[in-house]
Amino acid sequence: FAAGLSIDEITAFALLLHKKSSLRGGLWDFQFPPRSGLIKGDRTVNFIKQFLGDKRIEDLPVPFHVVATDVLSGEEVVFSNGPLVEAIRASMSVIGVFAPAKVGPRYLIDGGAVNPVPTSVLAENGADVIFASSVIPSLEDRLQRKALRQEGRAPNLMGILLGSMELMESEIIRTRMNPANLVIRPAVEIYSASDFQRAREFIRLGEEAAYRALDQIKQLVAPQRLERMN
Structure with missing residues (x-):
């Protein structure tokens, strides 16, 4: 919504996500052995980019902030600028499911770990x-x-x-x-x-x-x- 997508476009995204979330849907790139997470996350990023492109947070029509967690320090990390999809990838890294996202020197996981x-x-x-x-x-x-x-x-x-x-x-x-x-x-x-x-x-x-x-x-x-x- 903050990126300017209509309600119909957001609905289409959610329904397509459901369709692709099956094992045959091709959305999950599983890692074996699973090291830091079951899913690497590159395919998911490419899927999100189909809807959001290369937008930057500071250019969005609605002010937007994305919350992630530094898995090593436990600090809350708030993205208020920079690549939108990169911030989303960090924020969706549920512990054990997605591998942490490396952003600069940090390894980031779901912001829900400190601020749900x-x-x-x-x-x-x-x-x-x-x-x-x-x-x-x-x-x-x-x-x-x-x-x-x-x-x-x-x-x-x-x-x-x-x-x-x-x-x-x-x-x-x-x-x-x-x-x-x-x-x-x-x-x-x-x-x-x-x-x-x-x-x-x-x-x-x-x-x-x-x-x-x-x-x-x-x-x-x-x-x-x-x-x-x-």
Whole structure:
């Protein structure tokens, strides 16, 4: 969205990602032995570039910040300029799934390792009103998911790795998430982050959550519009 893509283009990206995420889809370049991650990530970068090209963060029509984590120092790394796809590659490096991205002297992984819902980054960059969207389940949500999921079905490796990341992120959110004016939480509690085949359903659930919050959004945005007009 910040890069200027329409809602239809973003939807097409999500649905194509689902299609290519199967083993036959050609999106995953697995490493054997897996060294620092199961997936090297070059094919995924090329796929994202089909939609975003060689855009730079500082040239985007909407201000944008990407959060990653230095895997060696544990520092939060915020990209506010530079190649967009490079920043996205760093930020999507889920521990154990994707190999860390090397950017300059740093090896970077998913920003969720230190700041899963980075409202603090927006506040530090001057945002007056902050809307957050969180799909990270709480412990209670995970217990509900376990109860509703098919008994006896063991999670696959991808599900285990992503589930482990979810556990860590939910604890970080509980203890240190900066307050937002509004947090939108789509009803995805019973699903896993590896359920790529449910892309269309996730889009619908996100739309429903946003519509439920629409009155609150309008109330929060209205004073800002009046202030700019004056």
